[in-house]
Structure formats: C-alpha cells, structure tokens
Amino acid sequence: MFRASSLSSQIHTRKFLLANLSRNILQSNLHRDNKNSEVIPIRTNYTSSTNSQISNLEKCTLAVSSALTAFCDPGRGDMIATLGETTGSIFINRMRDHMLRDKTGRRILQERPRIHSSTIDIPYLSSLPLGTFGKEYTNFLDGQNVTPDTRVKVQYIYDDELAYVMQRYRECHDFFHALTKLPANVEGELALKWFELAQTGMPMTLLSSIFGPLKLSSKERERLFKKYVPWALQCGSQCKFLLNVYYEEHWNKNIDEMRNELGIYLVD
Amino acid sequence: MSVKYLTNRTLFQKFSTNLNKRFLATVSTTSKLEDIYDIVIVGGGIAGSALACALATSNLTKLQKRIALIESSNTSNIREWNPLQGEFSNRVSSLTPRSVQFFKDIGVWQNINEERIKPFSDMQVWDGISDARIRYNNESDKKGPLAWILENYNIQHAILKTLDKDKSIVDIFDNTKVQDITFDKDSGGGQFDLSDWPSVELSDGRKLKARLLVGADGFNSPVRSFANIESLGWDYNSHAVVATLHVDPNIENKTAWQRFLPTGPIAMLPLQNGFSSMVWSTTPNLATKIKSISSKDFACLVNAAFQMRVADLEYFYSQLGNNESVDLQSEFEWRKSVQLKNSDPKEEFPPLVLGVQEKSRAGFPLRMRNAESYIKERVVLVGDAAHTIHPLAGQGLNQGLADVHHLLQVIERGIANGQDIGDINLLRGYSSERYLSNLVMLGVVDKLHKLFGTDFTPTVLARSLGLKTLNNLEPVKAEIMKYAMGL
Numbered sequence: 043m044f045r046a047s048s049l050s051s052q053i054h055t056r057k058f059l060l061a062n063l064s065r066n067i068l069q070s071n072l073h074r075d076n077k078n079s080e081v082i083p084i085r086t087n088y089t090s091s092t093n094s095q096i097s098n099l100e101k102c103t104l105a106v107s108s109a110l111t112a113f114c115d116p117g118r119g120d121m122i123a124t125l126g127e128t129t130g131s132i133f134i135n136r137m138r139d140h141m142l143r144d145k146t147g148r149r150i151l152q153e154r155p156r157i158h159s160s161t162i163d164i165p166y167l168s169s170l171p172l173g174t175f176g177k178e179y180t181n182f183l184d185g186q187n188v189t190p191d192t193r194v195k196v197q198y199i200y201d202d203e204l205a206y207v208m209q210r211y212r213e214c215h216d217f218f219h220a221l222t223k224l225p226a227n228v229e230g231e232l233a234l235k236w237f238e239l240a241q242t243g244m245p246m247t248l249l250s251s252i253f254g255p256l257k258l259s260s261k262e263r264e265r266l267f268k269k270y271v272p273w274a275l276q277c278g279s280q281c282k283f284l285l286n287v288y289y290e291e292h293w294n295k296n297i298d299e300m301r302n303e304l305g306i307y308l309v310d
Numbered sequence: 311m312s313v314k315y316l317t318n319r320t321l322f323q324k325f326s327t328n329l330n331k332r333f334l335a336t337v338s339t340t341s342k343l344e345d346i347y348d349i350v351i352v353g354g355g356i357a358g359s360a361l362a363c364a365l366a367t368s369n370l371t372k373l374q375k376r377i378a379l380i381e382s383s384n385t386s387n388i389r390e391w392n393p394l395q396g397e398f399s400n401r402v403s404s405l406t407p408r409s410v411q412f413f414k415d416i417g418v419w420q421n422i423n424e425e426r427i428k429p430f431s432d433m434q435v436w437d438g439i440s441d442a443r444i445r446y447n448n449e450s451d452k453k454g455p456l457a458w459i460l461e462n463y464n465i466q467h468a469i470l471k472t473l474d475k476d477k478s479i480v481d482i483f484d485n486t487k488v489q490d491i492t493f494d495k496d497s498g499g500g501q502f503d504l505s506d507w508p509s510v511e512l513s514d515g516r517k518l519k520a521r522l523l524v525g526a527d528g529f530n531s532p533v534r535s536f537a538n539i540e541s542l543g544w545d546y547n548s549h550a551v552v553a554t555l556h557v558d559p560n561i562e563n564k565t566a567w568q569r570f571l572p573t574g575p576i577a578m579l580p581l582q583n584g585f586s587s588m589v590w591s592t593t594p595n596l597a598t599k600i601k602s603i604s605s606k607d608f609a610c611l612v613n614a615a616f617q618m619r620v621a622d623l624e625y626f627y628s629q630l631g632n633n634e635s636v637d638l639q640s641e642f643e644w645r646k647s648v649q650l651k652n653s654d655p656k657e658e659f660p661p662l663v664l665g666v667q668e669k670s671r672a673g674f675p676l677r678m679r680n681a682e683s684y685i686k687e688r689v690v691l692v693g694d695a696a697h698t699i700h701p702l703a704g705q706g707l708n709q710g711l712a713d714v715h716h717l718l719q720v721i722e723r724g725i726a727n728g729q730d731i732g733d734i735n736l737l738r739g740y741s742s743e744r745y746l747s748n749l750v751m752l753g754v755v756d757k758l759h760k761l762f763g764t765d766f767t768p769t770v771l772a773r774s775l776g777l778k779t780l781n782n783l784e785p786v787k788a789e790i791m792k793y794a795m796g797l
Contacts, residue, residue, distance in 0.1 A: 132767075139621035148625065152644060201652040 095200050101128045104198070113253050123194040126246035127208060133244040134199065138207045140283045147286040154206050155290055157190050157213035164189075167293055175300055176293035179220040186226040190216060210285060211242070217289050221301060222277075223308050228254070229262060233270035233309070240278025273309045281305035347378045347481075348731065349721075350510055350520035352488055352533050354381025356403075356462065357693030357710035358526030359469045364416045364718045366479040367472070370725045377480045378518055379473075380510070385484040389474075391467045393426065399461040400552045400670040402587045404566075404579065404704035406457055408796030409711045413468075421468035422460070428580050429455035432565040434658065435777075438572065438620055439765055441657070442774035444781040446791055456566075456795060457704065459579045459587065487513040491523070491536040507732070508536065508688055522732040523689045524717070526710075529679070531695035537686040543679035543698070546759065548574050549597035550676055550701055551590045554667035555612065557660075559584030567660040568702070569616055570762035571623065575702045576615045578660045586661070588612060589701055591676060599630045601671045608671070609663045610638035616660050618645050620765070676700055678756055680749060684713075684741045688732035692717055697748050703755050708796060709748055716743045 096104070105128040112121040141147030155161070164183070167176035183189065193212040199205040215234075222237065224230035232254045239247040255263050282304045292300060301307065349365060351358045362379040365371045393399070405413075413419040433456055436443035448456050473480055494509035494517070510518045525533025534541065555578070557563060563580040574591035581587055590600070590612070600611065607630075614626055622645055629636040679698040684691045693710035720740040724731040761773055780787060 139619065142619065142621040143625050143628070145625075148641075203648050203652065 096198060101198065104128050109249060109253075112250070113257075120194045122246065122250065123196075123212065124198065125249065126244060127196060127198040129245040129249075130208075131199075131204075133242055134204050134207055137211065137242055137285060138204060141207065141285055144283070144286040146288050147283075150210070150286070150288055151203065151206070155288070156209075157289075159189055159191050162190065162290065170293065173296055173298070174293065175220065175289075175295050175297045178297045179217065179293075182216060182220045182226075188216075188226075207285070214285065214289065218284060221284075221297070221304070221306050228258065229266055229270065232258075232266060233274050236271050236274035237278040240275045241281075241284060270309060277306060345516055346376070346504070346507075346519045348375040348521045349524060350378045350380065350508075350518055350522070351524040351526055352380050352491075352510065353525065353527035353531075353693070353695070354379055354383070354385065354482070354484065355526060355528060355693065356465055356469070356707060357714055358524070359466065359473065360413075360416070360418070360711060361524060361526060361692065361714045361717065362480045362482075363418060363469050363472050364412075364714060365721070366476065367416045368718060368722060370722045372479050374725065375731075378483060378520075379480055380483045380486055380488060380512065380518075382487045383485070385470060385482070388463060388466045389470055391463050393423075393461075393463070396585070397667060398426070398554045398581050398585055398587065398670075399463050400554050400587065400667075400672055401462045402459055402552075402579065402581070403462055403465070403707045404457045404459055405465075405711075406705075406708045406794070406796040407454055409708045410458060412711055412715050413465075416472070418465075418468045418472050421471040423464050423467070426461060426464055426582075428459045428564075428582060430457065430459065430564050430566055430580055431455045433568075434565060435568045436570070437762065437770070437774055437777060438569050439770050440774035442777040442781075443657075444777050444787070446787055448791070453795075453797065456791065459566075459581060483512060488527075488532055489513055491532060494519070506687065520732075521688065521730065522721075525689065525691040525695040526693050528694045529677070529698055531691065533689060534681060534691055534695050537689040537691075539686060539689075539691070540682045541679045542682055543677060546591075546676040546678065546700060547593065548591045548676045548700075549594045549673045551588075551592065551597050551600050551671060551673045553588045553590075553608075553672075554581070554670040555586045555588050555609075555663050556665040556667065557584060557586050558662045558664060561661040563661060565660070567616065571615065572620060572763060572765045574759075574763065576612070577702070578616070586663075590615065591700070591702065594675070596627060597673045599627070601673055603630060605666050605668075607638050608666050610642050612663045612666075614638070614642055614645075617649070618642070678752060680752055684745055685734060685737040687734045690717060690737050690740060696744075697752060699752050700755050700759050702759060703751075703794065705751055705755065705794070709751060712747075712796065713740075713744050716740050 104124060108121040108124040108128070112118055112125060115121075138151070141151055164180060168180045168184075170176040170180075190213065193209070193215070196205045196208045196212075199208055218224075218234055218237065219226060219230070222234065224234050232251065235247050235250045235254065238244070239251050255266055258266065284304070287304065349371075351362055354362075358381070359379060362377060365375065365377050371377070410419065413422075431448040431451075433446045434443060435445075446456070448454075473482065488510055490511040492509050492511070493505065494507075495505060504519050507519045507521060508523045510520060510523070512518065523533060525531045525537075527533055557578075561583075563583045563586060566577070566579050568575055568577040571592075573593050573596060576590040576592075577588065579587045579589070590597075592600070600608065603611070611626060611630075614623055618626075622641075626636075626638060626641070629638075677698050678700060681691055681696050684696050692713040694706070696713065697709060699706045699709065717740050720736060720743075721731050723739070724733070724736045729736050761769070764770075780790075
C-alpha cells in the first residue's frame, strides 16, 4: 500500500531506508545468537517519527538489493526475509486464502499463536519421548544450536493479518525441518526452499531455489537436482498445506503418524 | 368479395350477418368470421400484452384491426392484484427510461402503482476477486433516473387495466391454451383464400385464423416451432436465485449493487427503504443449497457474498450442507472486523441484510438464445420467444419491449400504406431493426459473463485494470450508460 506523503516525510523515509539498508549490510549476522526473552511484537518499531510506509519504487529497490545481498551471503536470513516481503504480496494473499478455506487455518488466523521461547515450553518438549513431534523438533533445534527466536520480524507488510501470515510462515520453518528431516546445511535449506516453492509459490523461494545452487559445488548440485528437488516438488505439491496445521496441539503426537496424516514422506 | 374488405372493421360488422347466413348450410369445417383475426398474439406475458395494449391505443390499428390475445393462465390473479405493504414479489424487472417512455406513450404508466416502484440513479459494480470497482451516479443529470425497479405484477396489472378500459378492441382469451398451430388447407371464409393464414386451435375448440401471428409465448415458443425457426444458443451452467431481502432500514436504499463472483454475479436492487430484491446467479449445486438453508444462514451468506473474500465464501459453501455446525454470523463478524482494520474506509458496501421474506426464494436456469430469424410469412416473434439473455445487465425485458415498439411502428406503417400486415416484406423492416441490436446486446452480455466468470490471474488483472480505467473515464462511462438506458 502506498500512502502519499509530504516532502518532508519523504525525506524522512528515504533517510530511514538508507539507514536500514546500511544497517543490514554493514552489521554482521545479528540473529543466530540473539536470545531475546521478551515477547516480541510482530512489527519492528520504526525510529522515524512519520511511521510511513515505503512506496512501490522503494519496494523494488529493496527487492533488488536484498536479492543481491542474499546471493552473495546466503547466511543473511534477514535479507531473504526482506526479499520475501517485498516480492510476495500476491502469494501471501494466496496463502491467507488457503488458510481461510480450512477450518484449522481459520482458527489459527483468529487465535494468532506465536512460536517463541516464551510461548512454547522447550524444556518440556525435550522431555517428551523419542519419536514424538515435540522431541524431534527440540532435537533439531539443539543439533543446529538455534532457538525459535531467531526469526526476523515482518517489516514491510502493512496489513496486520497478512503480516501475521508471513510471520507464522517464518516461524514454522523449523517445523518443516523436523517433519521432512532435512538438515540445516546449505543443501537441506535449498531442498526445503524448493519444497516451500511447491507449497506457496512465492517468488522469494523461486529466486533462492534458482540462484542458491549456483553457490554449490557441481557434485552437490548434481545431488540436489537428482535427489532432493524431485522429492521436494512432488511431496510439497501433494501434501497438506502446512500452514493449516496447529503445531502447538501436536507435540505429543508420534512423528511418523503425523507425517502420514499430512502426506509427507522422507527423501529416499 | 375480396379479402380487403376484412380490413375495415365496421364493414366487417355489416357483412358478418349476411355471410353467416350464407354459410350456415356449408360444412362446419369452415371457420366462422368471428374467428378470423388480423393479429393474433400468442402469450399474455409483459411483451405480448404490451403489444396488445399498444395496438389498442394506436389510432391506426384500434378501429381497423381485429386483435386477439391468447394467454394460458388465469388473468384474474393479476387483475385482482392487491399487494400487502412491506411485502414484495420476488419477480422484479428493471425498466430503462426508453421502456418507461414507451409505457407512457401507450397509456400504461398512469396505471402503475407508483408507491411500489423505485427509480434509482446510482449503480456500483465491482469485481469479487480484485475489488476493482466501477461506479455510475446519475443524480445530477437532467436525463432522469438510470432505471426503475418494479414488480412484474405491477406492470402486468397496469397493462391489463389499460386494456380493460375498452374491451371491444382486443379479444382476450385467457385461461386458454394453444393446442396446435397449422396451415389449415380449408380456405376459411369460402370466397376468401385464407389457406396461407396460420390457424390457431385453442383448448376450447375454437380455431382462429390469423393474418399476422405474433409469438410472444416465451422460451419454449410453440409459434416458433410452428414456423420451423430454430433457436440458437447455449445453456449457461448457472441458475439464478431470486429473493426479496429485508435490509437495514436506516440506510437510504437508492443504489443498485452488483458483485462479480467467480461462480456468477450477485445483484441487489432497491425496492424501498428496508427492502431489496436479490438476483444471484451461481452454479446449479450451490443454487439448490442456497434455497434450502435457513433464513438466518441465508441472510449471512448474502452479506458474505457482498462483503467477504472469495476464499471465505468458499469456506461457507463447504459448510452449508454439514448440519450447520458453523455459526456463519460470528464468522462473518470476525472477518468484517479484520477487514475494517485494513481496508480503504471509502469503500462502500450494500446495506446489511437482516432477513429474507418468507417463501420468496426461487430459482430458474439461465440460458442464452437467439432465434435464427424473427420473422416468417405471417409470423413474427417478440420477447423471450425471439431471444433470451443473462440477467446480469437487466436488459431482457427491455429488449422485449423495444421489439414490441418496433413491431408496432412497422404495423402502423403497413396499414398507412394499405399493405397486408402479414406480408413478409413489411415484416423485414422489424427484423432488420431488431435482429442486429439484440444480437449485439446478447453478445456483449455473454462476453461479460465469460470474462468475469474466471479466476485465472492474468484475466483478473486485465479486467480489473479495465474496470478501474473505465471508472475514471467519465465520458466513456456516460456513453455506455446511455446505451444501457436505451437512449
């Protein structure tokens, strides 16, 4: 959405935008070890007093710059996030419509559960028996040494329901890892991006799926396209839309049973 | 004696007594002179009876021609129409200024119950998927309202009242079905060779001979099949559901609303403050479900159809059959609250539907048809017998009335020139006027229906861009509306 702003506020937003870009490019990876324990609001607090939204031209610039930065440094999750927000508006609408068509999806949209260390009890999940969804999830988190608080907040989506959908999509990413048993290395992440492409159709996933493999060695790339990508496309397009699952209610469930119900089968 | 004498009504009366005596001795297959008519109109719907009324009031025809109007149903329902305040029939039509002017000319408009009509000057049409909107407001224009919404009963009652003023001009055969239409080899009046005049056999045994047979008998026209005229077209995979709605009475009800959903358009037409008529074209499956759900759920569904996202509606549809375990009202309120936070406050919606009138929900299938020809020797088709159209533009009845108007002019011209009004060369004047304009209107409405019936993204983007652009081009909009208003 574009709001006409006066000249002075336009200067403010430009300054803010430049500041934001430079902050993102100059600052080193800020997210992987940030353990924020308070409940975070969905949107970043703008420092600008006008609190205005960015224009379409600014969105395009941001899309291009974040795409380039993400390509150069695939570890920059925040750049991938920005790319997703600026390019995905039609697809986020589609995702919300998918959720609206499903009873559980509607419940999620109404209740708006968040995945954060303050809302899910990680020690309890670790204590669950092996083979349950909760235990597999915490195993994955421990294996990669991350917490659920590492997701970047939504910044450039102004409709609050769509912002929630985007946020939920990011927060469920680790669940996808647990369900598909893909590791969090570059190969696994790329395979999961192809999977998400089949599920959501977002351009950000498409761009990552095409340009990401360029950074791999030829042998890794061969393995990716021979083994992972066909699996990802087939499994992703036939399984249930994964945002329509109320994960918080299935911690105790046996993970294989859950995979069966959702229509997910593992690679190989 | 030549046939020409029959054209003079007073002479006819003089001769009839003599002739009858002469033919008493002959075989009874000869048709009696009372059964020989100049114009026989089969079908007493709005088009047919409007034609009868127009002929009865036209100075050229009323004294010279014998006119018969055959209607299969009992017209006393219409003659004794006495509607209750606060109740409206679910069969309503929208009349363009051109049709209203025609009714004024033939003296019908003064008999319309003015309290039950609604002229409106504001119209909003939008795309259900992209919310691209086109709005046309005529209030400041001197041309008058865009259209009038009337109950069909109101129109028919007014026409019959006008006809009944002088019952000697048109012979109305009501409660009479047409058994058969043939070319009777028997040459009618003995001296007169009427073998090429169509012979209409009625259910009471009478056989009428017609110089000109007018088919105003609707979609399955027997006159059309008698004339061996094929009707070309297709059935839409759609049914229209009509109902009379109780809407929020605090909002001034003066706008016609239409939203194009992928399953078909839903329209709300104002009848009075607090009452509206709804026409919802949708798939046959959904139409059946919509007619059978409770009134409360129906009201929620109509509100959702105008205000919610298509995905929400699809969820509602999926829940319709299932023992109604879903509270549609609370779902609607939740979605409305989300929408209010994020949408443009200037966007307008139709008044909230609070309920539906008892037993007013009904459905009918939608089709598009055009007869391959409107005329044959001594046969002419008007109204739904000639063409059927999708109701999305409110043009069907108006096309029929335009047909009637032109036919009247053609008949008057024929009489003024002393022609045989059943002569096909005279009738060609009618066909050439109406065939092309009807075909164009049918084509445009059909393409609109197809354009808005898809949710394929490139088409949605293209048509939304078209709508938005058109909305901003006032002169073009005005021209399109003039065409739709018949001016």
